[in-house]
Amino acid sequence: MNGLDTIRSRTGVRLRIAAWPWRLLRFGFARVLPVLALLLPVLLGSTAHALQIADQRGSTVDLPSPPRRIVSLLPSLTESVCALGACDRLVGVDRYSNWPASVAALPRVGGGLDPNVEAIVALKPDLVLATESSRATGRLESLGLKVMVLEPRNHADVHRVLDTLGRVLGVDDAPAVWRSIDASISAAAQSLPEGAKRTRVYFEVNSAPYAAGEASFIGETLSRLGARNIVPASLGPFPKLNPEFVVRADPDLIMVGDRSGQGLEQRPGWARIKAVRLGRICRFDAEQSDVLVRPGPRMGEAAQLMARCLREHGP
């Protein structure tokens, strides 16, 4: 939790310092030394525009200048934009974006999968950040909007998406934000006593039951913490498990959302699972669950939550 506040204040300050001089500089260079201006992309790296950036679909998005009016259709992208200090450039978000608190004041443009095309167009965005599965991407592009498809699924994706967004926004903060996430996860790992590590963990996503396996970003964080996941990577990131698999694996600790965890102890045969017997179950409330299930800049905070669970309920 503390990790995130640091990111926010730091990026906020950096933006205010960074944005103005750069723009002045570029203006001056362009007038006085056009040759240097041509070299500017090389010299200044990410801050240079016009930009051509390939998104996750592989299609190239042309950005003549850094976007000033952005619509984000995915909570983790909203959070990434804000972590990069560009929260003030968001003009609309999807209905599930709820962090940071300031986005609550922005217009809602439907969900990531069922966005309201008209509402988005009416906001006159110069960039729309969409998910891979959104049906609206083609429609928005045919209406002349620039759409960038970014959907982080694991740690490397989060890093890459932050870098891409940093280049798009013309800010230099991306490496710092990622370092801060990374440091926060490492700090969480170091805060654990040796005994808490090597705990065999079952992270339940919902009661079907779907689990977060080693291959998911949640699993990656757990691995960084030194915990062992009962769901191996070979089963894919979020497999639907046979409940009997969990009983046989006999985890030491169960992490679950409030909602999905209702009646977990009463499931047939689960009463004998070590974690249930010893009451080693961490239940996360809705707000914490949001932090845990979004592959974005709050992954460091998620690691802290999991570490606290391991410390307090672990063996």
Next chain:
Amino acid sequence: MNPRRRGPLLGLVLLLCAAVLLVLGALVGSTGFDNPFALGSNDPVGIQIVRDIRLPRTLGAWLAGALLGLAGAVAQGLFRNPLADPYLLGSASGASLGVALALWWLGAAAGSMPWLARLGITGAAFVGAVLAVLLTLLLARGVQQTLRLLLAGVIVGVVLGAIKDLITIASADILQALQGFMLGSTGLVGWPACALMAVLGALCLLLSVALAPVLDGLALGEATAASLGMPLGAMRAALVAVLALATGTAVAQTGLIAFVGLAAPHLVRSVVKTTHAGLILLSTAMGGLLLMGADLLARWLVAPQELPVGVLTAVLGGSYLLWLMHRRGARGTA
């Protein structure tokens, strides 16, 4: 063989197959195929898994399938419509609305509503299904007019489904859990659930077999049935109650399992010609076998992961029915 004599034989075959699958069900689990008899007493986890998880879920699959098969036979007789299925009176949408509301409230204020936590998802689904049927009856002003009842059922289904969708939009994090319910799963059925389904199933079976003559009468038309001196209103109301109870019980324990209720009576009719009493009994056994087989495959095919069992019932039952229709069509006797 005389088609009328085939009935008991088919019943026997269905029950024998179910017994074989029950044994098989104890052997198949998250590790694929393993033999519990070879485990001996040195593997308490293995024994406990077979006793407390595999057996109840296999038996539970049979019971839930049986309830749906029974409800399907009753529905098709009651509405004199081969397309009728147990969810016709809005119980499916009612149950999913109940589950959506329960998930929503549980998530919003888990501690503040202990009665809801006690009722649980299962209870909410059952209450939702029964309330939906009552609402249908209210709209149809009783059970007298079949067409009115059908129409009311469809409308209630659509409206309640839409309200459920509204709730999922407002609270997206229940979406996955709700989808799990909509696709059906037998994975979390325990012994208490089995006992409940067995008791209610027996009750429904007795009632519906006792009331089966009214379905035979209805097959000849409402006027004929009335002229036979049957108290149509009361018997119909009782059959609707059986339908609601059987469907609600099955849906609450295993979620919205597709197609078993529709397919089971058709599969029976494709083999034997019988009265409604016979059809109900055989359809019960057929539905049970169908869901049990599907459950077995659901956890075997991609172990230790699971397929949603409702998907498999639709694929299995549906393709068999399609093949049957194709064969009959080719013979020109459809």
